[in-house]
Amino acid sequence: MVLLDGTASHPRELLGNKGHGIEVMRRHGLPVPPAFCITTEVGLRYLADPRAAMDAIWDDVLDRMSWLEAQTSRKFGRAPHPLLVSVRSGATQSMPGMMDTILDLGINDQAEQALAAGSPAFARDTRRRFDRMYRRIVGVAEHESVPADPYAQLRAGIEAVFASWNSPRAVAYRAHSGIDDQSGTAVVVQAMVFGNHGPNSGSGVLISRNPITGDNEPLGEWLPGGQGDDVVSGSVEVGPVSALRDEQPAVYDELMDSARRLERLESDIQEIEFTVEDGKLWLLQTRAAERSAQAAVRLALQLRHEGLIDDAETLRRVTPTHVQTLLMPALQPETRLAAKVLARGLPACPGVASGKAYTDVDAALDAAERGESVILVRDHTRPEDVSGMLAAQGIVTEIGGAASHAAVVSRELGRVAVVGCGPGVAAALAGRSITVDGAKGEVREGNLSLSAWSENDTPELRELADIARRISPLRAHTAGEHVRLDDNTEAAVAAALKTGHTDVVSATPLVVMLTALRLADS
Numbered sequence: 001m002v003l004l005d006g007t008a009s010h011p012r013e014l015l016g017n018k019g020h021g022i023e024v025m026r027r028h029g030l031p032v033p034p035a036f037c038i039t040t041e042v043g044l045r046y047l048a049d050p051r052a053a054m055d056a057i058w059d060d061v062l063d064r065m066s067w068l069e070a071q072t073s074r075k076f077g078r079a080p081h082p083l084l085v086s087v088r089s090g091a092t093q094s095m096p097g098m099m100d101t102i103l104d105l106g107i108n109d110q111a112e113q114a115l116a117a118g119s120p121a122f123a124r125d126t127r128r129r130f131d132r133m134y135r136r137i138v139g140v141a142e143h144e145s146v147p148a149d150p151y152a153q154l155r156a157g158i159e160a161v162f163a164s165w166n167s168p169r170a171v172a173y174r175a176h177s178g179i180d181d182q183s184g185t186a187v188v189v190q191a192m193v194f195g196n197h198g199p200n201s202g203s204g205v206l207i208s209r210n211p212i213t214g215d216n217e218p219l220g221e222w223l224p225g226g227q228g229d230d231v232v233s234g235s236v237e238v239g240p241v242s243a244l245r246d247e248q249p250a251v252y253d254e255l256m257d258s259a260r261r262l263e264r265l266e267s268d269i270q271e272i273e274f275t276v277e278d279g280k281l282w283l284l285q286t287r288a289a290e291r292s293a294q295a296a297v298r299l300a301l302q303l304r305h306e307g308l309i310d311d312a313e314t315l316r317r318v319t320p321t322h323v324q325t326l327l328m329p330a331l332q333p334e335t336r337l338a339a340k341v342l343a344r345g346l347p348a349c350p351g352v353a354s355g356k357a358y359t360d361v362d363a364a365l366d367a368a369e370r371g372e373s374v375i376l377v378r379d380h381t382r383p384e385d386v387s388g389m390l391a392a393q394g395i396v397t398e399i400g401g402a403a404s405h406a407a408v409v410s411r412e413l414g415r416v417a418v419v420g421c422g423p424g425v426a427a428a429l430a431g432r433s434i435t436v437d438g439a440k441g442e443v444r445e446g447n448l449s450l451s452a453w454s455e456n457d458t459p460e461l462r463e464l465a466d467i468a469r470r471i472s473p474l475r476a477h478t479a480g481e482h483v484r485l486d487d488n489t490e491a492a493v494a495a496a497l498k499t500g501h502t503d504v505v506s507a508t509p510l511v512v513m514l515t516a517l518r519l520a521d522s
Contacts, residue, residue: 001036001037001038001039001042001057001060001061001064002014002015002019002036002037002039003036003064003067004019004022004023004026004034004035004036004037004188005026005034006023006026006027006028006029007027008023010023010039012092013040013092013183014039014040014041014186015037015039015040015090015186016037016039016040016089016090016091016092016185016186016188017090017091017092017093017094017287018088018089018090018186018188018285018287019035019037019039019090019186019188021285021286021287022035022037022188022190022285024262024265024266024286025262025283025286028261028265030258030261030262030283031258031280031281031282031283032282032283032284033072033190033191033192033193033282033284034067034068034071034072034190034191035068035188035189035190035191036064036067036068036188036189037090037186037187037188037189038057038061038158038186038187038188038189039186040091040092040183040184040185040186041184042057042186042187043162043165043184043185043186043187044182044184046159046162046163047162047165047166047184050159050162050163054155054158054159058155061154061155061158061189062151064189065151065154065189068083068085068189068191069083071191072191074191076106076150076151076154077106077107077108077110077111077149077150077151077153078110078111078114078150079110079111079113079114080114080117081114082106082107082110082111082114082115083106083191083192084104084105084106084107084111084126084130084191084192085105085106085154085189085190085191085192086101086102086103086104086105086188086189086190086192087101087102087105087154087157087158087161087187087188087189088101088102088161088187088188088190088285089101089161089164089165089185089186089187089188090185090186090187090188091165091179091183091184091185091186092183093177093179093183094287094288094290094412095170095173095174095177095179096232096290096405096408096409096412097232097383097386097405097408097409098164098167098169098170098173098383098386099161099164099165099167099170099185100137100160100161100164100167101137101161101229102130102133102134102137102138102157102160102161103129103130103133103192103227103228103229104126104127104129104130104133104192104227105130105134105150105153105154105157106150106153106154107126107127107130107150108148108149108150109148111150112124112126112127119197119198122194122196122197122198125196126194126196129196129227129229130146131146133229134146134153134157137157137160137161137164138156138157138160139160154189158187158189161185161187162185162187164185165184165185167383168384168387169383169384169385169386169387172386172387172390173386176390176413177412177413190284193275193277193282193284194227194275194277195223195225195226195227195228195275195276195277196225196226196227197277197278198225198278199278200247200248200276200278200279201224201225201275201276201277201278201279202222202223202224202225202226202244202275202276203222203223203226203227203228203230203231203273203274203275203276204220204221204222204223204231204238204241204244204273204274204275204276205220205221205228205231205232205241205271205272205273205274205402205403206218206219206220206241206255206256206259206270206271206272206274207219207220207269207270207271207272207289207402207403208259208260208262208263208269208270208271208272208289209269209289209295209299209302210295211269211271211289211290211291211292211295211299211402211411212291212292212294212295212347212348212349212350212402212411213292213294213295213298213347213350213439214291214292214294214295214296214297214298214299214302215298216302218241218256218259219241219402220240220241220402220403221238221239221240221241221401221402221403222238222239222240222241222243222244223236223238223239224239224243224247226238227275228273228275228284231273231401231403231404232273232403232404232405232408233380233382233404233405234380234381234397234399234400234401234404234405234406234407234419235380235399235400236399237399237420238401240401241255244276248276248279251276251279251280251281254281255272255274255281258272258281258283259272262286263308264308266286266288267303267308267309267313268288268289268303269288269289269291269299269303270286270287270288270289271286271287271288271289271290271403272285272286273285273286290408290411290412291411292349292350292351292411292438293321293322293323293325293326293350293351293414294326294350294439296317296318296319296322297318297322297323297326297460297461297464298460299317300314300315300317300318300464301314301460301463301464303317311467311470311471312471314464314467315464315467315468315471315472315513315514315517316517316521318464318514319514319518320488320511320514320515320518321414323455323461323464323508323510323511323514324508324511325351325414326453326458326461327452327453327454327455327508327511328351328450328452329352329450329451329452330352330450330451330452330453331352331435331437331448331450332450332451335448335449335450336437336440336442336444336448339435339444339445339446339448340444340445340446341442341443341444341445342428342429342432342434342443342444342445343396343418343421343422343425343428343429343442343443344418344421344441344442344443345396345397345418345419345420345421345422345425345441345443346401346402346407346418346419346420346441347418347437347438347439347440347441348395348402348404348406348407348410348411348417348418348419348438348441349395349407349410349411349414349415349416349417349438350416350438350439351394351414351416351438351439352416352435352436352437352438352439352448352450353373353375353392353393353394353415353416353435353436353438354373354375354393354394354433354434354435354436354446354447354448355372355373355374355375355392355393355394355433355434355447356372356373356374356375356431356432356433356434357375357377357396357429357430357431357432357433357434358374358375358376358377358388358392358430359376359377359378359426359427359429359430361376361384361385361387361388362388364376364388364391364392365387365388365391368391368392373393373447374391374392374393375392375393375394375395375396375429375434375436376388376389376391376392376394376395376396377395377396377397377425377426377429377430378395378396378397378398378406378426379397379398379399379423379426380397380398380399380400380404380405380406381395381397381400381404381405381406381409382405383405386409389406389409389410389413389415390413392415393415393416394415394416394417394418394436394438395410395415395416395417395418395419395436396417396418396419396421396425396426396429396434396436396443397417397418397419397420397421398420398421398422398423398424398425398426399419399420399422399423400419400420401419401420402419404419404420406419407419410438416436416437416438417436417438418436418437418438418441418442418443421443425443429443432445433445433446433447434446435447435448455478455508455509455510456478461510464510465509465510465513468509468510468513468514468517469513471517472513472514472516472517472520473497473502473516473517473520474493474496474497474501474502474503474504474512474513474516475502475503475504475513476503476504476505476506476508476509476510476512476513476516477503477504477505477506477509478505478506478507478509479505480503480505482501482503482504482505483496483501483504483505484504484505484506485504485505485506485512488506488507488508488511488512488515489515490515490518490519493512493515493516493519494519496516497516497519497520
């Protein structure tokens with residue numbers, strides 16, 4: 001168990017992504033609520049023997065809670081100044097929305113009454129949020145009471161978050177993403193700050209550069225009066241982060257400065273969850289932002305031009321799959337403009353997908369099993385929808401923004417997505433043949449035809465190819481007096497390397513060279 005006080009030197013594999021990000025921010029003096037981490041090692045012991053694992057760590061948990069009380073000058077679940085905490089999962093590799101989180105833990109009658117002395121509405125809202133989330137995640141029946149003892153809440157909450165590692169949605173996500181089942185999750189316990197506290201309070205997500213297009217401009221969302229779960233769930237309408245600049249310019253400037261610092265520290269684009277409580281900025285977590293294939297290429301080159309990463313790291317940031325995605329057939333302007341627009345929303349993950357619109361996950365799964373091309377259309381996606389998202393070629397939602405569950409998971413899965421299309425869209429699209437354009441943020445009528453580009457059609461891919469030819473153990477060209485490689489799979493590239501080839505001709509030179517580099521690194 002590790003205090004995240006800025007002095008820990010433990011690896012990301014032990015602290016998990018969330019714990020590592022908090023530790024980096026604390027070390028560099030950024031405004032982060034105090035927190036401690038129950039490590040991934042404990043998470044694996046919990047999965048093997050839950051009771052023994054919890055009994056072994058419980059005294060340490062109590063000790064760390066005393067430290068949180070001292071850090072915040074509050075008492076856990078007790079008047080007159082109650083400390084409430086969040087209990088959050090933290091796998092080593094990001095699994096957005098796949099595991100559970102509980103906010104506002106520690107509230108009971110005594111704590112609610114103490115909070116009500118400042119604002120009865122805030123106290124009621126916080127208690128309501130906790131009861132709903134705790135019942136859903138821990139599994140308290142409707143006729144049963146949530147425990148009043150804050151430490152009973154805490155123990156059950158930690159166990160529920162550890163157990164969510166093996167939830168069906170998390171298992172399906174790991175299987176799709178190739179994440180090791182044995183890596184486990186950490187749990188982060190962090191002092192709550194409250195975006196629902198009143199005026200000049202709210203929550204949001206900032207992505208330091210656009211993870212959809214790769215443009216060098218921030219993208220984010222801001223919800224006055226809300227907590228972080230409202231924003232990332234995609235279940236509540238949110239505004240752009242620029243609205244925070246209009247409402248609280250000093251807080252906005254501090255947020256942007258923090259994002260730039262974190263980019264330099266981590267040499268990557270950051271996704272930052274933040275809360276503003278009574279005009280004070282708090283950073284809750286930071287991690288490398290999920291990004292589309294287009295953004296992966298553009299952002300890698302941007303960071304190289306800025307001197308934050310070298311040539312080798314630039315090529316590591318772009319995978320063969322990214323390039324293959326960019327080389328997939330695209331919807332040309334004349335075809336797009338000739339088709340009727342059925343819905344418009346936020347472009348959440350670029351690409352084009354056509355298919356039949358399904359609003360029910362089970363029906364979408366059945367259709368996919370029959371070989372149909374499926375577009376999943378929902379009011380908003382939930383963690384349990386991941387199986388339907390995996391089966392679909394495209395995702396459309398009525399509500400939610402760029403940091404919503406639907407948008408983040410779609411980018412991670414490489415699914416074309418348009419979110420926030422407005423109420424009634426699901427019913428209007430159900431059963432229709434549609435084409436989703438994730439770059440334009442449009443849904444158009446019919447299965448529209450696509451045409452493909454080549455590696456030579458974009459300056460970014462040409463620049464990457466030039467870098468790769470200087471570094472890759474297998475240089476690939478579009479033409480020349482070299483052996484021709486008709487297959488760009490790992491097996492074919494490995495065979496070419498094994499036979500001693502240094503130059504080959506390929507229809508997809510960049511894919512071949514990136515694959516060769518990955519084989520050399522493995």
